[in-house]
Amino acid sequence: MCGIIGIVGNKPVAERLIESLKRLEYRGYDSAGIAGVVGGKVERRRAKGKIKALEAVVAEDPLVAQTGIGHTRWATHGAPNVQNAHPHTAGRVTLVHNGIIENFAELKAELAAAGRTFSSDTDTEVIAHLIDAELATGLAPLDAFKATLDRLTGAYALAVLIEGEANLVLGARRGSPLVVGEGQGEMFLGSDALAVGPFTNRVVYLDEGDYVALDHDSYRIFDASGVAVTRPVRVVPTSAVMLEKGNYRHFMEKEIHDQPEGCQRTISAYVDTLTSRASVPGDIDFSKLDRIQIVACGTSFIAGMVGKYLIEQLADLPVDVEIASEFRYRTPALRSGSLVVAMSQSGETADTLAALRYCKAKGMKSAVVVNAQESTMAREVDVVWPIHCGPEIGVASTKAFTAQVSVMIALAIAAAKARGTIDAAEEQRLVKVLLEAPRLIAEAIGLEDAIKEIAADVAKARDVLYLGRGPMSALALEGALKLKEISYIHAEGYAAGELKHGPIALVDDQTPIVILAPHDSYFEKSASNMSEVMARGGQVIFITDTEGVKHAPAGAKVVVTAPASDPLVSTLVMSAPIQLLAYHVAVVKGADVDQPRNLAKSVTVE
Ligand code: AGP
Numbered sequence: 001m002c003g004i005i006g007i008v009g010n011k012p013v014a015e016r017l018i019e020s021l022k023r024l025e026y027r028g029y030d031s032a033g034i035a036g037v038v039g040g041k042v043e044r045r046r047a048k049g050k051i052k053a054l055e056a057v058v059a060e061d062p063l064v065a066q067t068g069i070g071h072t073r074w075a076t077h078g079a080p081n082v083q084n085a086h087p088h089t090a091g092r093v094t095l096v097h098n099g100i101i102e103n104f105a106e107l108k109a110e111l112a113a114a115g116r117t118f119s120s121d122t123d124t125e126v127i128a129h130l131i132d133a134e135l136a137t138g139l140a141p142l143d144a145f146k147a148t149l150d151r152l153t154g155a156y157a158l159a160v161l162i163e164g165e166a167n168l169v170l171g172a173r174r175g176s177p178l179v180v181g182e183g184q185g186e187m188f189l190g191s192d193a194l195a196v197g198p199f200t201n202r203v204v205y206l207d208e209g210d211y212v213a214l215d216h217d218s219y220r221i222f223d224a225s226g227v228a229v230t231r232p233v234r235v236v237p238t239s240a241v242m243l244e245k246g247n248y249r250h251f252m253e254k255e256i257h258d259q260p261e262g263c264q265r266t267i268s269a270y271v272d273t274l275t276s277r278a279s280v281p282g283d284i285d286f287s288k289l290d291r292i293q294i295v296a297c298g299t300s301f302i303a304g305m306v307g308k309y310l311i312e313q314l315a316d317l318p319v320d321v322e323i324a325s326e327f328r329y330r331t332p333a334l335r336s337g338s339l340v341v342a343m344s345q346s347g348e349t350a351d352t353l354a355a356l357r358y359c360k361a362k363g364m365k366s367a368v369v370v371n372a373q374e375s376t377m378a379r380e381v382d383v384v385w386p387i388h389c390g391p392e393i394g395v396a397s398t399k400a401f402t403a404q405v406s407v408m409i410a411l412a413i414a415a416a417k418a419r420g421t422i423d424a425a426e427e428q429r430l431v432k433v434l435l436e437a438p439r440l441i442a443e444a445i446g447l448e449d450a451i452k453e454i455a456a457d458v459a460k461a462r463d464v465l466y467l468g469r470g471p472m473s474a475l476a477l478e479g480a481l482k483l484k485e486i487s488y489i490h491a492e493g494y495a496a497g498e499l500k501h502g503p504i505a506l507v508d509d510q511t512p513i514v515i516l517a518p519h520d521s522y523f524e525k526s527a528s529n530m531s532e533v534m535a536r537g538g539q540v541i542f543i544t545d546t547e548g549v550k551h552a553p554a555g556a557k558v559v560v561t562a563p564a565s566d567p568l569v570s571t572l573v574m575s576a577p578i579q580l581l582a583y584h585v586a587v588v589k590g591a592d593v594d595q596p597r598n599l600a601k602s603v604t605v606e
Contacts, residue, residue, distance in 0.1 A: 006189035030080030036065025071096035078121030091132035099155030252394030262389030270410035282383030307408030346602035347375020455584035479578035519547035
């Protein structure tokens with residue numbers, strides 16, 4: 001997902017634009033650029049690769065301006081190179097864009113037919129030409145901008161400079177987030193609160209379709225129909241400490257270690273420690289609910305899978321969990337008496353947002369389990385179920401995952417009590433189990449040195465298989481996803497019972513097989529799966545707990561012993577070993593842990 005910053009300022013802007021872009025690196029990118037209004041003209045500086053390449057260009061050829069825009073690009077249309085790097089210029093207009101313009105080809109053909117030529121392969125450049133063409137008809141900048149927005153279909157967040165307008169930045173959002181940052185004698189535009197965080201914590205979240213004109217001491221917001229509106233100013237506690245790596249090498253490492261605290265903060269928002277009762281915000285009557293439909297992507301989808309196991313087991317409430325990109329296009333049979341729960345760390349994932357909107361249109365009540373509490377999803381649902389793990393910067397989700405699972409557990413307990421499938425005593429017992437989880441997670445993180453030793457071997461593998469049963473089958477998917485997305489080693493997660501239906505053909509003495517087997521009701525079956533793969537030369541990494549290790553079959557290449565835990569929270573405890581394994585394998589391989597190739601922290605395009 002691209003990152004955007006705009007500043008209408010009263011002091012040199014180049015370094016501040018770059019400082020903000022560094023805050024946006026976590027979103028994933030392959031090129032970067034800035035532009036500024038210099039003596040009425042607009043100058044650009046762009047570079048392929050990381051921001052330090054852009055810094056070198058600016059050092060070589062300084063940009064002296066007080067009003068400017070900046071961008072980190074995650075390529076959608078056009079290769080990642082300088083020519084396609086933003087900002088893009090056409091005539092008097094220079095702009096940056098996050099999103100995809102779906103009708104850009106027809107617009108480009110129309111502009112070419114009118115004699116305009118293009119210097120990039122991007123959809124973004126088309127927007128610049130459209131605004132410039134409207135300006136050429138004599139329209140004022142804001143009117144030319146609005147006329148252009150009305151012609152676009154698709155998703156955009158935009159920041160725009162106009163030649164000769166040193167005290168103006170234009171912005172707009174549809175489908176991609178954009179915020180205004182309120183400063184003293186200067187105004188900011190950014191993709192999110194982190195982008196403007198170095199300059200202000202007073203943030204205005206633009207709504208879908210809003211567009212805005214900023215000058216250095218004011219801003220005017222208009223809704224999609226062109227009516228002037230005001231949006232609430234929020235003070236966002238994006239403290240610098242939450243964004244620094246501390247003494248960790250990577251944000252991901254820090255975020256793995258932050259999990260006990262993140263889960264603690266999240267759990268305490270859903271349980272009453274005095275009465276040991278669980279509750280979720282909002283007026284959902286679980287006793288009358290006939291189904292929960294969970295829609296999500298990636299790791300959030302896997303957190304939803306864990307939720308399914310627990311909610312159905314405890315509350316006898318049917319739960320369907322679906323990949324949002326499939327769900328939204330398959331015409332699902334939905335009933336208005338169901339609840340749709342979107343799961344999303346960013347609250348901006350395009351497919352999840354579309355699936356959520358689909359369900360809302362069918363009359364379903366809606367909730368979102370989300371980290372970014374001012375995100376688009378958070379502002380569109382009936383009820384927000386926040387996680388409180390702080391900003392997650394590493395592209396590979398870790399602390400958000402366990403915080404989401406914590407919410408799922410609290411939800412399962414609250415729904416079970418409301419539906420009468422557990423009594424008050426059992427609710428209190430389960431709440432106490434949940435409250436102990438952060439301590440057990442911290443103990444599991446203490447396995448890091450043992451995991452590091454395994455990592456060197458796993459780093460040599462071509463393929464890795466993860467197996468588990470019950471909720472651990474979901475965690476097997478998560479372990480495989482973590483490994484592949486940061487170390488680039490092919491990995492697959494499977495329900496262990498599926499082994500003999502195909503995957504066992506993969507087993508040889510070259511393929512590490514990670515078996516997740518806490519000592520729960522599935523343990524015996526998992527132990528027999530372990531024997532099956534060892535009989536075929538499989539190199540088993542057996543991740544169990546202090547109870548399971550007493551009963552584990554001999555012969556595993558490695559046994560990792562996590563603290564024993566109640567099945568209610570075992571996915572929280574067993575997450576740390578698989579996250580640490582992926583992390584240390586990626587470190588051994590010298591991979592870009594926090595910003596893996598081709599990935600973005602939040603996928604706001606389809
Ligand atoms: C997980 O490590 C990935 N970063 C990715 O699968 C992510 O979970 C997915 O893109 C969903 O993002 P969201 O939670 O912000 O919606």
